[in-house]
Amino acid sequence: MTQTHETLTTPETRLDGVNRVFFCVAPSTINPQFASYYPPLGLLYLAGTAEAMGKHVTVYDAALKRDSIEKAADTILAADPDLVCITCFTETRFDMQLLAAEIKKRRPQIWIIVGGPHVSFTWEDTLRHTAVDLVAIGEGEAVIRELLAGKPLSEVPGIAYRHDGGIAVNDRPPRVQDLDTLPPPARHLIDMRAYPSARPYKNRCTQVNTNRGCPFGCAYCSATHFWGRKSTQLSAEKVIERITHIHDTYGYDVIFFYDDEFLVNKDRALKLMKLFREKTPWLKWITSVRFDSLNDELLEEMGRSGCQQLNFGLETFNPNTYKLIHRKVNYEKARHFIDKAIRSGVKQAQIYLLIGLPGDDPAGLRRTFLKALSLKATFISTQILRVYPGTIIDTYAHEKRVLPEGFHWYAPYRDGMPNLPTVPIYDEQPRALLVKQYKFLAFYLRVTSLLRRNMPKSLLALYIPLDVFAFRVASKLSGLFKGGADTAERAAAD
Incomplete structure (x- = not known):
């Protein structure tokens, strides 16, 4: 009202x-x-x-x-x-x-x-x-x-x-084309040290945006529609100025480049990384990248310039979903680049997977996780797909009547999940099944990620076949990943 x-x-x-x-x-x-x-x-x-x-x-x-x-x-x-x-x-x-x-x-x-x-x-x-x-x-x-x-x-x-x-x-204004012209974020108006940052860099890490815009348009993300497809950027020199100020003023030595795609301009990224080595040798940094934006030269320069962690939105290996989510990941490319990242000196390679994507099914989901576990990632995480406004998934949710009748974004909504209960689950598949799959997978990944993150990298290659075997057995015994959704749902109900 x-x-x-x-x-x-x-x-x-x-x-x-x-x-x-x-x-x-x-x-x-x-x-x-x-x-x-x-x-x-x-x-x-x-x-x-x-x-x-x-x-x-x-x-x-x-x-x-x-x-x-x-x-x-x-x-x-x-x-x-x-x-x-x-x-x-x-x-x-x-x-x-x-x-x-x-x-x-x-x-x-x-x-x-x-x-x-x-x-x-x-x-x-x-x-x-x-x-x-x-x-x-x-x-x-x-x-x-x-x-x-x-x-x-x-x-x-x-x-x-x-x-x-x-x-x-009113119509939107023209986008800011030169981010250097904007006043810098007013960090002096907050207590920077009150922000805990994420593990394992607690109280040592803060974030910087170096660009706006995303050309890729993944179905589950609104960034392309919010910012636009064209990338607008801070100059490399302005990025160095910002991170130097943060280091000298607030004492941070780890920077999370919180961009939708850090490598959207590869030449600029290479220039930045060379400047990191020359101007900010103290810097340790984190960012998120796509496999199809990478090459060996970039990864080698990342390792040399202090990159500590790369986050990969892998999402799925099920080809039935690729066209629907506007995203395709090649397994061999993922395997090569994660291995190359670790060999180049990047300490952590994290991958993220989604449950309940359109076009996916229980057997396909299990195959995705088996492939993901065979990679040399040091951390693997998953979430159930959620519906966010401004995304193609939001359009699918309305077309397939996934959202409750009479839904609007301020109508009372709870899905019963302990995490993010007010963001609608995209439950094209039976919700009870998705929730049970999530609980099983999230628990398994917490255990294996704890081991992967803390073991010597020399042991990771030996551990991975054991991990894949353990998941193959555990997932089969769970009965949650048999054939299509109907078969798995019946097994989950037993």
Whole structure:
């Protein structure tokens, strides 16, 4: 149900007199495991933009602090802001909804704008079912700049707002072509050391974005639709400047290059890695890459320049899924490049797999895991495929009626899973089967990944055949991977 507002909007409405701007990461009370491990770079870019315009800026991460809705509202209102900017994800959409309602209940005249990947694709649901006044769609720097400059809403690109009983939406602004021109993320406005980062680099690692945009368009990811296919980039020199500042100011020696595809421009990547060796010899770094973006030269340079960990989104080896998910992984190429990465000096090679992909079946899933376990990966993880707005999987879910009747993104939703229970499972296959497969596979992978990560690399080649044999026996005995979904479902029910 839409809330009542005192901030009524028309296309000529302006946010005049805004001086105090409060940026907030939505709480994560419903999915407490979805807490902040790294600083909110997108929000910090916007904070930097507002600060460059002379505004008084506050940044607050309610998810990091694990604050309640009431505590978050107390913190925000204590700063007496003129504008509250909230970022949320699909996992925290209900917390954002509750927080916006609480703020409006206590101080209806405050403007609230919400942004991020989730609301960029659900702006209509967001305005119909939450108390926010404005939704920012896509890149937010131009939105913040034009709003704070006092432009009428009709002239602010990339926003949606209520008007005349309906919803008005403005075209997105042109993308930022040169990321060097943006003010840097306002890291000085947060306590960097409060962010734990991920293991095994606890309190030593923070992240940097070096590009925006993804040309690949995988069916389960919204990055291509959020940013666009064309990659826009920080110059190599600006990347060195940023990581040097982070090292000298905050003491971090491990950087996670948190790009959708670090190697989207191979020549730039090679230049960067050579600069790492020349300018930042202390650097240890992590990134995510695709197998079809790699070559031996890149991997050798990664090892020489301090790369500690490569994350590979392998997802599946079942050819029945490739066309449906817009992704294909060649097993021999994966085997070669993971082996090459380890031999080149990369300490950890992590791979990620998905359960429940369209076109997959229990026998195909088992074959994927057998092949994955035969690789020299030091860590293997899996998740059930989830439905996120802005993805092709979201389109499939509506076409195949996977989502409940009458579903909208702010209708109450729980799937009973302990992790991310508010993000819909893509259950084209029987849900009970997917959940049992997940529990079996997740347990098995936790054990083998613990062994793989900690054993000497010289023993990994000896361990892998034993691991494959153990999984072959255990998965067969489980009865969860027999033939098609119907056969496996009957076995799971026994």
